[in-house]
Amino acid sequence: MDFEAIPGVGAKTADALTELDGSVDALETGDVATLARAPNISEGRAAAIARAAIRIRHDDPGGFLATDRARELYRDVLTLLQARAVTTYAEKRLKTLYPSATASRIEEVHEFTARAMKREPTAEIQDALAGVEPLSNPRDVTVRDRCLATTDAERYAEARKKIPELPVEVVEDARELAELARGYSTVVALDESFTGVTIEGDVRVEPDALETPAELVPERPLAFFAENRETLLAAVEVHQVAGMDAPLDIEELESALARVTTDGSVTGDDELARLTDAIADLDAGVSMAENVANDRLRDAIRERDVTIEGSDLLSLVEQGAGVDSLLSRELADEYDAAIEAAREHLIDTLSLDAGETEIARQAFPDEPSFPVEHDESVIARLREQLEAEKSRREERHKRDLAQTLADERESAEELVHAALELDVELAVSRFARDFDCVLPEFETGGNGFEIVGGRSPLLDVDFSAVEPVDYGVSGVALLSGVNSGGKTSTLDLVALIVILAQMGLPVPAESVRLGRFEELHYHGKTQGTLDAGAFESTLREFASLADGEAGRLVLVDELESITEPGASAKIIAGILEELGERDVTGVFVSHLADEIRDVADEDVAVDGIEAKGLVDGELVVERSPVKNHLARSTPELIVEKLADGGESGFYERLLEKFE
Numbered sequence: 111m112d113f114e115a116i117p118g119v120g121a122k123t124a125d126a127l128t129e130l131d132g133s134v135d136a137l138e139t140g141d142v143a144t145l146a147r148a149p150n151i152s153e154g155r156a157a158a159i160a161r162a163a164i165r166i167r168h169d170d171p172g173g174f175l176a177t178d179r180a181r182e183l184y185r186d187v188l189t190l191l192q193a194r195a196v197t198t199y200a201e202k203r204l205k206t207l208y209p210s211a212t213a214s215r216i217e218e219v220h221e222f223t224a225r226a227m228k229r230e231p232t233a234e235i236q237d238a239l240a241g242v243e244p245l246s247n248p249r250d251v252t253v254r255d256r257c258l259a260t261t262d263a264e265r266y267a268e269a270r271k272k273i274p275e276l277p278v279e280v281v282e283d284a285r286e287l288a289e290l291a292r293g294y295s296t297v298v299a300l301d302e303s304f305t306g307v308t309i310e311g312d313v314r315v316e317p318d319a320l321e322t323p324a325e326l327v328p329e330r331p332l333a334f335f336a337e338n339r340e341t342l343l344a345a346v347e348v349h350q351v352a353g354m355d356a357p358l359d360i361e362e363l364e365s366a367l368a369r370v371t372t373d374g375s376v377t378g379d380d381e382l383a384r385l386t387d388a389i390a391d392l393d394a395g396v397s398m399a400e401n402v403a404n405d406r407l408r409d410a411i412r413e414r415d416v417t418i419e420g421s422d423l424l425s426l427v428e429q430g431a432g433v434d435s436l437l438s439r440e441l442a443d444e445y446d447a448a449i450e451a452a453r454e455h456l457i458d459t460l461s462l463d464a465g466e467t468e469i470a471r472q473a474f475p476d477e478p479s480f481p482v483e484h485d486e487s488v489i490a491r492l493r494e495q496l497e498a499e500k501s502r503r504e505e506r507h508k509r510d511l512a513q514t515l516a517d518e519r520e521s522a523e524e525l526v527h528a529a530l531e532l533d534v535e536l537a538v539s540r541f542a543r544d545f546d547c548v549l550p551e552f553e554t555g556g557n558g559f560e561i562v563g564g565r566s567p568l569l570d571v572d573f574s575a576v577e578p579v580d581y582g583v584s585g586v587a588l589l590s591g592v593n594s595g596g597k598t599s600t601l602d603l604v605a606l607i608v609i610l611a612q613m614g615l616p617v618p619a620e621s622v623r624l625g626r627f628e629e630l631h632y633h634g635k636t637q638g639t640l641d642a643g644a645f646e647s648t649l650r651e652f653a654s655l656a657d658g659e660a661g662r663l664v665l666v667d668e669l670e671s672i673t674e675p676g677a678s679a680k681i682i683a684g685i686l687e688e689l690g691e692r693d694v695t696g697v698f699v700s701h702l703a704d705e706i707r708d709v710a711d712e713d714v715a716v717d718g719i720e721a722k723g724l725v726d727g728e729l730v731v732e733r734s735p736v737k738n739h740l741a742r743s744t745p746e747l748i749v750e751k752l753a754d755g756g757e758s759g760f761y762e763r764l765l766e767k768f769e
């Protein structure tokens with residue numbers, strides 16, 4: 111958002127607001143608390159900025175749109191533009207464009223528009239844009255196993271602000287630090303004074319730790335990237351399909367994104383995967399290994415004829431020995447082989463490394479027994495070892511990835527921002543293409559307007575059926591014309607083009623030249639005769655119009671209906687004279703052009719929208735007003751048509767009365 115466009119916001123404040131996360135949304139929603147997070151912006155000031163922004167969007171910041179009808183057309187313009195945006199961001203951003211009387215403001219948007227009009231909107235880009243949203247900050251990352259500690263109140267406040275995810279504790283001395291370490295797996299002491307002091311437990315003394323939040327809380331960048339993964343990937347796609355240079359290495363970002371999961375944990379490391387699998391498969395692996403040993407032993411026993419001398423058997427039985435000793439006597443080699451197979455099986459299926467293998471080997475007893483049973487305490491030890499290694503590995507991996515991602519964060523923000531801004535540009539580009547627009551030309555010091563081939567997108571007919579209108583006025587003119595000839599539509603077209611032009615946007619015409627107007631006063635048609643009170647207030651309104659500043663554009667539609675025709679003609683003539691003396695451009699649509707001219711003291715220019723004739727009882731209209739020409743009225747045309755074929759001479763005589 112162009113914060114500088116907000117009245118009263120200087121460059122410094124604008125910068126601060128631009129840098130603030132979520133400030134555009136905050137302006138849109140009037141979220142004062144968020145705006146007040148910007149440095150040096152108080153709540154009161156934030157509220158004033160939010161109010162001003164709302165005025166900009168819904169009303170009229172620079173006072174350019176001076177009447178309801180003018181504001182209505184501005185809203186119509188926004189609707190047309192917004193309909194061509196894909197993202198909500200672009201819709202909101204388009205709302206920040208407004209018509210201005212300030213040359214620099216118009217010029218600034220012009221640059222944007224010129225860039226936008228070169229953009230080629232494609233369905234592919236549209237599709238990719240559909241997945242892009244403004245980045246969001248994961249709100250509730252809290253970490254409980256680590257804490258920060260300091261002896262200093264200021265450091266405490268700073269830590270709370272910079273690292274809201276971690277608990278921060280105030281301690282008095284090293285003894286309290288050590289005590290703290292009993293409750294946390296890691297304590298990071300922020301005071302220089304603890305350097306070199308021996309403290310029990312995992313206490314790290316890092317006075318600069320607050321400067322590297324990603325190391326203290328790797329969860330932060332991980333959660334940020336996990337939460338925004340879809341948007342980031344969509345923004346990458348937008349860059350690719352639109353052929354834009356990305357502010358970061360796309361492949362690196364994609365591979366990093368593939369490694370964070372939505373819960374902020376990490377994947378994609380072979381060693382980590384091996385440990386995770388080994389832990390998951392441990393029980394099944396042990397029981398399979400057991401089976402391997404037992405199957406082999408069973409086969410060996412089955413195939414073996416055991417001969418034992420009676421005295422030996424007797425001594426064994428007398429010793430109370432069981433079959434096991436028989437096994438060790440007779441099948442020692444087979445037993446060893448079976449156990450070895452079991453161990454190999456376990457080590458292989460779990461892909462254990464050297465250290466783990468050493469433990470795993472002890473899981474099966476060297477002493478023969480049948481069936482073979484594993485030693486559960488050894489397996490528990492192995493599990494512990496695997497889990498410790500896994501969490502160490504995970505921690506390191508997380509830290510590395512977090513560091514990479516933290517470094518990428520700014521570029522990622524740029525990436526998404528560029529994609530969203532592209533949507534704004536494409537909306538303008540599509541608008542320009544859909545309605546055959548050109549950039550208008552402002553004449554310095556000029557007044558009036560000159561439209562060639564203007565076609566309004568707001569008519570009640572399909573845009574392809576809209577006939578082009580040429581019209582130019584400098585000074586004040588009356589616009590006469592046949593009923594339904596397009597007088598109101600012409601005023602709308604003029605207002606629409608001027609609003610777009612002064613927003614800095616392209617206009618739906620072949621060419622447009624205009625002076626930069628200070629204000630747009632557009633008075634729509636009044637419905638019916640007004641009562642005395644309403645008539646008085648309308649008169650007052652027009653009196654103030656006559657008194658106003660120079661450089662205004664005044665468009666008035668059929669003011670005559672406010673009162674009876676004779677009086678109306680006098681009032682309109684009076685207003686025209688007043689305006690004519692000032693540097694005002696005006697178009698007054700009226701059916702009373704002739705009467706007004708009669709009562710006016712000065713020459714009044716009258717333009718006319720003419721019917722070319724009647725075809726099958728329908729008027730065929732030349733939509734472009736003819737300059738300095740009072741158009742014939744519809745009744746006159748009908749009389750003319752009847753006179754052509756009439757025999758009695760009545761219609762001829764009637765026609766003479768019109769001349």
Ligand SMILES: Nc1ncnc2c1ncn2[C@@H]1O[C@H](COP(=O)(O)OP(=O)(O)OP(=O)(O)O)[C@@H](O)[C@H]1O
Binds near residue numbers: 591592
């Ligand atoms: N440039 C144009 N191209 C195509 N159709 C047009 C154009 N201008 C006007 N029309 C058609 O003519 C209709 C009447 O136009 P509009 O209301 O502007 O006439 P008007 O002269 O103001 O009429 P009235 O005399 O009743 O005030 C419009 O609703 C529209 O359908």
